[in-house]
Amino acid sequence: xxxxxxxxxxxxxxxxxxxxxxxxxxxxxxxxxxxxxxxxxxxxxxxxxxxxxxxxxxxxxxxxxxxxxxxxxxxxxxxxxxxxxxxxxxxxxxxxxxxxxxxxxxxxxxxxxxxxxxxxxxxxxxxxxxxxxxxxxxxxxxxxxxxxxxxxxxxxxxxxxxxxxxxxxxxxxxxxxxxxxxxxxxxxxxxxxxxxxxxxxxxxxxxxxxxxxxxxxxxxxxxxxxxxxxxxxxxxxxxxxxxxxxxxxxxxxxxxxxxxxxxxxxxxxxxxxxxxxxxxxxxxxxxxxxxxxxxxxxxxxxxxxxxxxxxxxxxxxxxxxxxxxxxxxxxxxxxxxxxxxxxxxxxxxxxxxxxxxxxxxxxxxxxxxxxxxxxxxxxxxxxxxxxxxxxxxxxxxxxx
Amino acid sequence: xxxxxxxxxxxxxxxxxxxxxxxxxxxxxxxxxxxxxxxxxxxxxxxxxxxxxxxxxxxxxxxxxxxxxxxxxxxxxxxxxxxxxxxxxxxxxxxxxxxxxxxxxxxxxxxxxxxxxxxxxxxxxxxxxxxxxxxxxxxxxxxxxxxxxxxxxxxxxxxxxxxxxxxxxxxxxxxxxxxxxxxxxxxxxxxxxxxxxxxxxxxxxxxxxxxxx
Ligand code: SF4
Ligand code: SF4
Ligand code: SF4
Numbered sequence: 001x002x003x004x005x006x007x008x009x010x011x012x013x014x015x016x017x018x019x020x021x022x023x024x025x026x027x028x029x030x031x032x033x034x035x036x037x038x039x040x041x042x043x044x045x046x047x048x049x050x051x052x053x054x055x056x057x058x059x060x061x062x063x064x065x066x067x068x069x070x071x072x073x074x075x076x077x078x079x080x081x082x083x084x085x086x087x088x089x090x091x092x093x094x095x096x097x098x099x100x101x102x103x104x105x106x107x108x109x110x111x112x113x114x115x116x117x118x119x120x121x122x123x124x125x126x127x128x129x130x131x132x133x134x135x136x137x138x139x140x141x142x143x144x145x146x147x148x149x150x151x152x153x154x155x156x157x158x159x160x161x162x163x164x165x166x167x168x169x170x171x172x173x174x175x176x177x178x179x180x181x182x183x184x185x186x187x188x189x190x191x192x193x194x195x196x197x198x199x200x201x202x203x204x205x206x207x208x209x210x211x212x213x214x215x216x217x218x219x220x221x222x223x224x225x226x227x228x229x230x231x232x233x234x235x236x237x238x239x240x241x242x243x244x245x246x247x248x249x250x251x252x253x254x255x256x257x258x259x260x261x262x263x264x265x266x267x268x269x270x271x272x273x274x275x276x277x278x279x280x281x282x283x284x285x286x287x288x289x290x291x292x293x294x295x296x297x298x299x300x301x302x303x304x305x306x307x308x309x310x311x312x313x314x315x316x317x318x319x320x321x322x323x324x325x326x327x328x329x330x331x332x333x334x335x336x337x338x339x340x341x342x343x344x345x346x347x348x349x350x351x352x353x354x355x356x357x358x359x360x361x362x363x364x365x366x367x368x369x370x371x372x373x374x375x376x377x378x379x380x381x382x383x384x385x386x387x388x389x390x391x392x393x394x395x396x397x398x399x400x
Numbered sequence: 401x402x403x404x405x406x407x408x409x410x411x412x413x414x415x416x417x418x419x420x421x422x423x424x425x426x427x428x429x430x431x432x433x434x435x436x437x438x439x440x441x442x443x444x445x446x447x448x449x450x451x452x453x454x455x456x457x458x459x460x461x462x463x464x465x466x467x468x469x470x471x472x473x474x475x476x477x478x479x480x481x482x483x484x485x486x487x488x489x490x491x492x493x494x495x496x497x498x499x500x501x502x503x504x505x506x507x508x509x510x511x512x513x514x515x516x517x518x519x520x521x522x523x524x525x526x527x528x529x530x531x532x533x534x535x536x537x538x539x540x541x542x543x544x545x546x547x548x549x550x551x552x553x554x555x556x557x558x559x560x561x562x563x564x565x566x567x568x569x570x571x572x573x574x575x576x577x578x579x580x581x582x583x584x585x586x587x588x589x590x591x592x593x594x595x596x597x598x599x600x601x602x603x604x605x606x607x608x609x610x611x612x613x
Contacts, residue, residue, distance in 0.1 A: 028525050036510075036523050036525055037444065037445075037513070037521070037522040037523060038519075040510035040513040040514050040523070041510060041514060102509075103507045103508050103509055104507075104508025104509075104510070104523070104525075104541050104542075105506055105507050105508035105541060105542070106507060106508075108488070108490075108504065108505060108506060108507045108508075109507055111488035111489070111490065111504075111505040111506075111507065112487055112488055112507065114488075115487075115488040115489035115490070115505050116487075116488075116489075117486060117487055117488060117489045119484050120484065120485055120486055120487040120511070121485070122485065122486075122487040122509060122511050123487035123488070125487075126487070180511075183484075183485075184481070184485065184511075184514055184515050185481065185517055185600055186481065186514060186515055186516060186517040186519075187514065331514070335519075
C-alpha cells in the first residue's frame with residue numbers, strides 16, 4: 001500500500017497545487033467581478049465554512065471518547081482516536097486555504113494581529129482558529145506519545161484538560177463563526193443568535209460524516225474494516241439518525257420564524273419555491289435528508305457499510321449545498337430587503353443580472369484545489385505519522 | 401470634536417446629476433496624459449447615486465411622491481456596522497465622525513460591504529493605471545464610498561464637498577452637527593429632516609428633508 005499511497009499523495013499534491021496556482025493566477029477578471037458590489041462574498045466563503053464546520057464537528061465527535069470515555073465496541077474508538085484527531089486538525093487547512101485566497105489584499109494580513117478589532121467577529125475567528133488548531137495539535141502529539149489509553153480510569157487529568165480545551169475551542173469557534181454572519185443586520189436571513197444552534201448542529205453532522213468516511217476508508221485500505229463492519233455500519237446509522245432530526249429541527253424552526261419577518265421570508269421564499277427551489281428540494285432535502293435517513297436505516301438494520309458510505313457522502317454533498325444556499329442566497333435575498341436600496345435603485349441589478357450568482361472560473365479552480373488538498377493532507381498524515389493504534393512514533397522527535 | 405453631516409433637501413433637488421458627475425470628477429476619474437481614465441460601468445461606482453422608482457422599503461415608507469429624485473450615498477453612521485465588522489480597524493471613524501478606509505490595513509475581506517445596511521460600499525476590481533485623483537479617491541481592490549470629500553477638510557476655501565459645491569439649487573447642505581449655529585444643526589433642530597432606517601440603530605448623519613414640509 002505504501003508505494004501506491006505515496007504515488008497517490010504526489011498526484012494529489014501536484015493536482016491541488018496546479019489548481020490553486022492557476023486559480024490564483026487567473027484572479028477575478030474584471031468581467032467576472034462586476035457582481036462584487038452586490039455579492040461581496042462568493043463560493044469560497046461557503047467552502048471555507050464547510051471545512052471549518054467539519055473540523056469543529058469532528059472535534060466535538062472526538063469528545064465522545066476523549067471526554068466521556070466511550071470506547072466503542074472492542075475499543076474501536078481507542079484504535080481510531082489518533083486518526084480522528086488528525087482528521088479534525090487537518091480539515092482546518094482547506095478552510096484556511098479558502099479564506100486566505102478569498103482575501104483581495106492578503107498582503108495586509110498582519111493587520112489582523114496589529115489592528116485586532118475586538119468587536120469584529122471575523123477578528124475573533126482568527127484567534128479561535130489558532131486556539132483550536134493548537135489544542136488539537138497538542139492533543140494529537142499527546143495521543144501519539146501515549147500508548148496505554150485503555151480505560152477511562154487511565155485517562156490522566158492532563159489529557160482530559162486538553163480534550164476539554166479542544167471541545168470548548170471548537171464550540172467557541174463555531175459559535176463565533178456563525179455570528180460573523182449572524183451579527184450582520186444587513187442580511188436578514190443570517191441575522192440573529194439562532195445561527196449558533198444551526199451552525200453547531202450542521203457542524204456535528206458534517207464532522208460525523210467526514211470523520212466516519214475517513215476512518216472507514218483507512219480501515220478499508222488496511223484490511224481491518226471487514227472484521228468491524230457491523231460496528232461501523234451501525235455507528236454511522238445511529239449517529240446520523242440522532243443528529244439529522246436535530247439539524248432539521250433547527251432548519252424548520254428557522255423557516256417558521258422567518259414567516260413572521262418579511263425580509264427573512266424573502267430568503268426562504270426563494271429557497272422553498274423560488275428559482276433556488278430545485279437545489280433546496282433536490283439536494284438539501286432529498287440528498288441531505290431522505291437519502292441519509294433511508295441509508296442509515298439500511299446501515300443499521302442490515303449492517304451495510306455501502307449504505308453507510310452512501311449516507312455519509314450524501315450528507316457531505318448536502319452540507320456543502322446548505323452552506324452555499326445560506327451564504328450566497330442570503331446575500332441575494334438582502335438585495336430585495338427593505339433598506340437595501342442603492343444597487344437596486346441604480347438599475348444595477350437589472351443591468352447586470354446579479355440576482356443569479358455564477359462563480360468565477362478562478363473561484364471554481366481554487367475550490368477544487370482545496371477539495372483535493374484535503375485528501376492529500378489526510379494521506380500525508382497516514383504516510384508520515386504513527387496514527388494507527390499500535391503504531392509507534394518513528395521519525396519526528398516530538399513524537400518520540 | 402465635530403460631527404459632520406449632510407442634508408439633501410428633496411424640495412430643491414431636481415435630479416440633474418450634477419452631484420454625481422462632480423463626485424466622479426473629484427474622487428473617481430483619473431487624469432491621464434491623453435485623457436481621462438475611469439472604471440468600466442462608472443455609474444455603479446459613483447459615490448452618490450440616484451435611485452429609480454418605484455422603490456421598495458423604507459424610502460416608500462417615507463411617503464413622498466414617486467417622481468421625487470432621490471440620491472443615496474454613505475450615511476456616515478455614528479454607529480457604523482461597517483466599522484464594527486472590520487477585523488483590522490481599516491474601516492474607522494475619524495474625530496469628525498467621517499467613516500473612512502485606511503487602505504494600508506485593509507485585507508479585502510469585504511465584511512464592511514456586507515455589513516452596510518444601506519449597500520453603499522462598492523469595490524472595483526478592474527485595473528486603473530494612473531494615480532487616484534486625491535488621497536481618498538477610488539482605488540481598485542479596496543472598498544469605496546463617500547468620504548464627505550475628506551481631502552477638502554483643510555482646504556483654504558473651507559470644507560465644502562464637491563457634490564455640495566456642484567449643486568446649483570442649494571439642495572445639499574453640509575456642516576457640523578456639534579456647531580449649534582450651523583445650517584445642518586438648525587435644520588435638524590427644526591425637525592424637518594429624516595434619516596433612513598432609524599430602526600437599525602446606525603444613527604446616520606445623512607438627512608433628507610421630505611418634499612412639501
Ligand atoms: S452607510 Fe454603510 S458604509 Fe456608510 S457608515 Fe453607514 S454602514 Fe458604513
Ligand atoms: S474589506 Fe477592508 S475595510 Fe472592509 S472589513 Fe475588510 S479589512 Fe475592513
Ligand atoms: S461628499 Fe464628496 S465623496 Fe461624498 S458624494 Fe459628495 S462629492 Fe462624493
